[in-house]
Amino acid sequence: MGTREAKTVSINLKINGANHNLQIEPRVSLLDALREYIGLTGTKKGCDQGACGACTVLVDGERINSCLAFAVQYQGREITTIEGVANDDQLHALQAAFIESDGFQCGYCTPGQICSAIAMVAEFKQGMPSAVSGGALDWEFTDAEIKERMSGNLCRCGAYVGIVEAIRDTFGKEAAR
Amino acid sequence: MKNFAYARAENVAAAIQSITLNSNAKFLAGGTNLVDLMRENIEQPDQLVDVTALPLSQVEELPGGGVRIGALVKNSHLAANQIIRERYPVLSEAILNGASGQIRNMATTSGNLMQRTRCYYFYDGAARCNKREPGAGCDALEGFNRYHAILGASEHCIATHPSDMCVALAALDATVQVTGRDGERSIPLVDFHRLPEDTPQIDTNLRADELITSVDLPALPAAKNSMYRKVRDRASYAFAIISVAGVLEVEDDTIKNVRLALGGVAHKPWRAFAAEKLLMGAQVNEETFKAAAAAELEPARGYKYNSFKIELAQRAIVTVLKTLTKKEDSK
Numbered sequence: 010m011g012t013r014e015a016k017t018v019s020i021n022l023k024i025n026g027a028n029h030n031l032q033i034e035p036r037v038s039l040l041d042a043l044r045e046y047i048g049l050t051g052t053k054k055g056c057d058q059g060a061c062g063a064c065t066v067l068v069d070g071e072r073i074n075s076c077l078a079f080a081v082q083y084q085g086r087e088i089t090t091i092e093g094v095a096n097d098d099q100l101h102a103l104q105a106a107f108i109e110s111d112g113f114q115c116g117y118c119t120p121g122q123i124c125s126a127i128a129m130v131a132e133f134k135q136g137m138p139s140a141v142s143g144g145a146l147d148w149e150f151t152d153a154e155i156k157e158r159m160s161g162n163l164c165r166c167g168a169y170v171g172i173v174e175a176i177r178d179t180f181g182k183e184a185a186r
Numbered sequence: 187m188k189n190f191a192y193a194r195a196e197n198v199a200a201a202i203q204s205i206t207l208n209s210n211a212k213f214l215a216g217g218t219n220l221v222d223l224m225r226e227n228i229e230q231p232d233q234l235v236d237v238t239a240l241p242l243s244q245v246e247e248l249p250g251g252g253v254r255i256g257a258l259v260k261n262s263h264l265a266a267n268q269i270i271r272e273r274y275p276v277l278s279e280a281i282l283n284g285a286s287g288q289i290r291n292m293a294t295t296s297g298n299l300m301q302r303t304r305c306y307y308f309y310d311g312a313a314r315c316n317k318r319e320p321g322a323g324c325d326a327l328e329g330f331n332r333y334h335a336i337l338g339a340s341e342h343c344i345a346t347h348p349s350d351m352c353v354a355l356a357a358l359d360a361t362v363q364v365t366g367r368d369g370e371r372s373i374p375l376v377d378f379h380r381l382p383e384d385t386p387q388i389d390t391n392l393r394a395d396e397l398i399t400s401v402d403l404p405a406l407p408a409a410k411n412s413m414y415r416k417v418r419d420r421a422s423y424a425f426a427i428i429s430v431a432g433v434l435e436v437e438d439d440t441i442k443n444v445r446l447a448l449g450g451v452a453h454k455p456w457r458a459f460a461a462e463k464l465l466m467g468a469q470v471n472e473e474t475f476k477a478a479a480a481a482e483l484e485p486a487r488g489y490k491y492n493s494f495k496i497e498l499a500q501r502a503i504v505t506v507l508k509t510l511t512k513k514e515d516s517k
Contacts, residue, residue, distance in 0.1 A: 071291045142282075156421075
């Protein structure tokens with residue numbers, strides 16, 4: 010068999026409000042498209058197998074693991090990365106809280122933690138139950154809920170206490186039921 | 187990962203045609219398992235047919251009281267669905283006990299059914315695995331088999347099915363609606379996944395030309411009192427060592443209706459028919475529960491690192507039945 014030409018496709022991705030035209034192979038993950046093709050290196054590759062959450066980005070406000078996503082599948086969607094979370098020069102309240110609460114050491118999991126937490130609170134407010142809520146019809150924004158809902162984001166530095174505190178301080182009031 | 191041709195199916199017929207024309211094509215929905223398998227070179231399709239544009243994302247009520255779950259309904263959306271939470275809480279709980287928030291947002295109903303085992307010997311290209319390579323052998327038999335099967339296994343394969351959702355579906359008598367070259371058919375969920383026997387390389391009874399369109403739940407009023415219990419090495423985000431999906435209806439201290447299914451014990455979600463037979467019409471008490479659990483686990487066979495599952499599964503069944511009894515009492 011001779012060499013096969015790597016077939017590429019032309020796609021358009023909308024990232025943080027801006028359109029990006031790419032010519033890529035279908036096998037390129039959304040994570041690699043962001044980092045290697047668009048130059049948005051805030052989103053990190055921790056495990057490349059959907060086990061660590063460092064690659065978490067938002068698609069139409071919902072959190073996903075971009076390492077398990079093929080870029081070609083995400084045309085026409087509103088994608089938000091860590092670069093799009095702040096408001097120009099003003100940090101998102103959660104970003105400020107991470108600094109205040111010592112929510113990171115090496116910072117590698119941090120973009121994924123922040124994107125995940127923002128979407129997690131949206132899920133909570135929309136009434137998404139969790140394994141901790143069980144069959145209950147109502148539940149509070151407790152630390153147990155935060156930890157369960159954030160279980161898809163690992164931190165090898167062990168900054169979990171600060172991460173939970175930052176999330177609790179930032180969103181506790183608006184998540185209160 | 188090998189490169190592949192990407193195509194998006196506009197309708198079910200086109201999807202079926204694509205898969206029929208190319209035997210090395212696979213359907214792509216959420217990708218949470220397939221992308222990983224492709225990156226590991228365990229799956230190497232030369233074409234992916236993206237089915238996410240198909241109109242299969244609804245949860246709708248069926249005449250007669252059942253529910254039709256579209257093949258493309260996201261796991262997270264299904265878990266949050268009001269009808270499911272009220273009428274089949276075990277299904278919502280099972281889904282919420284699986285994976286992570288991010289994965290539940292990407293994963294679909296049909297993908298959850300089709301996911302493959304996470305046995306490390308299956309994943310490790312250097313290990314002997316009859317599922318990857320029929321006839322090569324099974325390194326799990328003499329290897330680290332803590333997470334492997336105790337029921338329905340064979341000398342060719344002791345892998346387990348990793349899904350939580352499917353355990354609940356097995357307990358609820360779900361049926362899988364599929365469409366293929368020869369038309370539509372209905373496969374009971376308990377017959378969808380196979381036991382390894384001497385063909386461990388075949389996971390399901392879905393034909394190569396078939397697409398899952400929905401998973402249907404029959405009406406089951408007893409399911410209002412149901413729950414999912416998962417035992418695992420971590421508090422979250424880990425596969426089951428064992429799990430139990432239970433449904434229980436009690437009237438005058440007698441079991442009027444009961445469903446039980448086990449996860450983490452076999453190559454398929456394990457419906458506990460033997461236990462159910464002993465429980466139906468029996469008195470509600472711990473002795474009855476223990477006898478039923480023992481009957482179900484009687485044919486169990488443990489390996490070096492997982493024999494503890496045999497006792498653990500029985501205790502989990504008893505705990506679930508006791509908890510469901512308390513819930514019935516408090517009504």
